[in-house]
Amino acid sequence: METNIATATTVKPAPRWDLESVFPGGSGSTEYKIFRDKVRVDLDKAKKAFAKLPTKLAPAAEAQWIRFILEFQRLGEHLGLARSFVHCCISEKVTDELGHAIFGEVDMMIADWFTLHNGLEALFAKQADKQWEKLMANPKIAQIKFRLSEMRTLAKEKMAPELEALALELSVNGYHAWARLYDKISGEITVDFEEAGKVEKLSVGQLQNKFNSPDRAIRQRAFVKFEEAWNSRATLAASALNYQGGFRLSLYKNRNWKSPLHEPLRINRLQEKTLNAMWKAVATTLPAMKKYIEAKKKLLGIDRFCWYDQFAPVGKFEARFGFEEAGDLVVKHLASFSDEMAEFSRKALNNRWIEGEDRPGKADGGFCTGLNLIKQSRIFMTYADDFGSMTTLAHELGHAYHQWVLKDIPYLATEYPMGLAETASIFNELRVTDAALKEVTDPQQKLMLLDQILQQPFILFCNIYARFLFDRSFYAERQKGALSRARLDELMVAAQKEAFAGILDPIEGHHRLFWASKLHFFYTEAPFYNFPYTFGYLFAGGVYERASREGKAFAPKYRAMLQDTGSMTTEEVAKKHLGVNLTRDDFWTAAVSNSVRYVDEFCALANSTM
Numbered sequence: 001m002e003t004n005i006a007t008a009t010t011v012k013p014a015p016r017w018d019l020e021s022v023f024p025g026g027s028g029s030t031e032y033k034i035f036r037d038k039v040r041v042d043l044d045k046a047k048k049a050f051a052k053l054p055t056k057l058a059p060a061a062e063a064q065w066i067r068f069i070l071e072f073q074r075l076g077e078h079l080g081l082a083r084s085f086v087h088c089c090i091s092e093k094v095t096d097e098l099g100h101a102i103f104g105e106v107d108m109m110i111a112d113w114f115t116l117h118n119g120l121e122a123l124f125a126k127q128a129d130k131q132w133e134k135l136m137a138n139p140k141i142a143q144i145k146f147r148l149s150e151m152r153t154l155a156k157e158k159m160a161p162e163l164e165a166l167a168l169e170l171s172v173n174g175y176h177a178w179a180r181l182y183d184k185i186s187g188e189i190t191v192d193f194e195e196a197g198k199v200e201k202l203s204v205g206q207l208q209n210k211f212n213s214p215d216r217a218i219r220q221r222a223f224v225k226f227e228e229a230w231n232s233r234a235t236l237a238a239s240a241l242n243y244q245g246g247f248r249l250s251l252y253k254n255r256n257w258k259s260p261l262h263e264p265l266r267i268n269r270l271q272e273k274t275l276n277a278m279w280k281a282v283a284t285t286l287p288a289m290k291k292y293i294e295a296k297k298k299l300l301g302i303d304r305f306c307w308y309d310q311f312a313p314v315g316k317f318e319a320r321f322g323f324e325e326a327g328d329l330v331v332k333h334l335a336s337f338s339d340e341m342a343e344f345s346r347k348a349l350n351n352r353w354i355e356g357e358d359r360p361g362k363a364d365g366g367f368c369t370g371l372n373l374i375k376q377s378r379i380f381m382t383y384a385d386d387f388g389s390m391t392t393l394a395h396e397l398g399h400a401y402h403q404w405v406l407k408d409i410p411y412l413a414t415e416y417p418m419g420l421a422e423t424a425s426i427f428n429e430l431r432v433t434d435a436a437l438k439e440v441t442d443p444q445q446k447l448m449l450l451d452q453i454l455q456q457p458f459i460l461f462c463n464i465y466a467r468f469l470f471d472r473s474f475y476a477e478r479q480k481g482a483l484s485r486a487r488l489d490e491l492m493v494a495a496q497k498e499a500f501a502g503i504l505d506p507i508e509g510h511h512r513l514f515w516a517s518k519l520h521f522f523y524t525e526a527p528f529y530n531f532p533y534t535f536g537y538l539f540a541g542g543v544y545e546r547a548s549r550e551g552k553a554f555a556p557k558y559r560a561m562l563q564d565t566g567s568m569t570t571e572e573v574a575k576k577h578l579g580v581n582l583t584r585d586d587f588w589t590a591a592v593s594n595s596v597r598y599v600d601e602f603c604a605l606a607n608s609t610m
């Protein structure tokens, strides 16, 4: 049914969301204030209760411990709603000053909650195995025992509680401060850029958007300016990276953690063997990636593929999709797999859980935030009536569905690691894109769609892999001392050469200052903020492939799998629900070959349209 996507119609503006039913009156809501005040009072009570908690888990203390743990959980869920709500308020209106102030206030309360969290985990670590097992057998906490035991294990791997508390305090003005300094360096860069006879002052982010231009000259000019701008700040950025890396390694040494991957693997509930199996499979796609880029070079009319060509668009897809039409399409494509997923998405659309209107004053980007406490979610985006917006809508509805299946699960069992967080969203995206691909007949539209599909594995297998390789070699050398700016450049070019395996032009194709220009290298909340993207994409792809083979029969299994994402390790989720061993090659081999299945079609179409 080509009509769905090929017709240009006049479209109704996307709707605004309903926040009133959560708390009436926005950030200034009286009900919201009463809610926050109550949480604050309860948090203070919890602090006092924690101080009185028997430090030894004797049988007589068990009931008191359980009560405290459940209250701690309850507070976490309430704080979650407090934060999500004000996040929605300041996203729909970035000038909401009161909202920003409340956001800071709520964050302080969350910091208090984390202080309790750290106190609890230290207490957990002190208990003998036998007492601990007995506590875990209590049916009142049966569903959250994975998270509680994980807290205990993590605490055991750390320093003594008072040293951890000191490290945490020092990291505010040390470790994390380097990341904030980096943000400042990056935020203060402005570049004069001339386009169509007009000179504009651009931020580095805006300049980077020019890499998406269909005009090669613009992309190239933007890249030269971009490297110049970063070159002028490179020694500062090198210092920030070295100091923050040094801080991290000192902390690891004192915790007796041998590998810089220890922390990111823990955060992702993942084994190193799994990560290695994944990258090994990824490497086998390089011939397919090269073929794809060769065809793309022909389409773009270029013979040297450079860093700034990675996002160059090909094909044309000018069809307009109104919000309503996009919502109908998403529901339709989900219904062919799961009635429940379709019904859920319809409900989210009908109940106005989505902020889609295109108007000034909104924040950039999109997100889906769970309001666990009231068993709802809210999606934030700026709907632009194009295909990309439709896939974003499908993506965010996937996140909302994931939150929906977790709605009756206790809060401490609903927090899933980053590598699993994108399963439902990418799954939805793949469904919608695949369906669109089947319906489209125009070669230019098809080219654009195929390119959009293939650009994902290309970026995840080459660009993200280069970031991983850089991080790995940076930390290996940083153990011995600070790296010079020139050495960082060298490591970066070497990482790109290996990850792109000759795809980037050897003379002018690399982005040697990528280590400086990419925020992710400076992100202190999660080190190695790269491989979870590739993992998430491939994991979702593997699940999607299974769903395509098994059809509707897989839907209940899919749902059950999502429900377990917050209560076991990533390997256990895969073993229990997919019957696969992630530390072995087979799952990954199937997932990577599935992700490049359109390469031949793209190449054939590219040849026939020229």
Ligand SMILES: [Zn+2]
Binding pocket: 395, 399, 422, 425
């Ligand atoms: Zn997402």
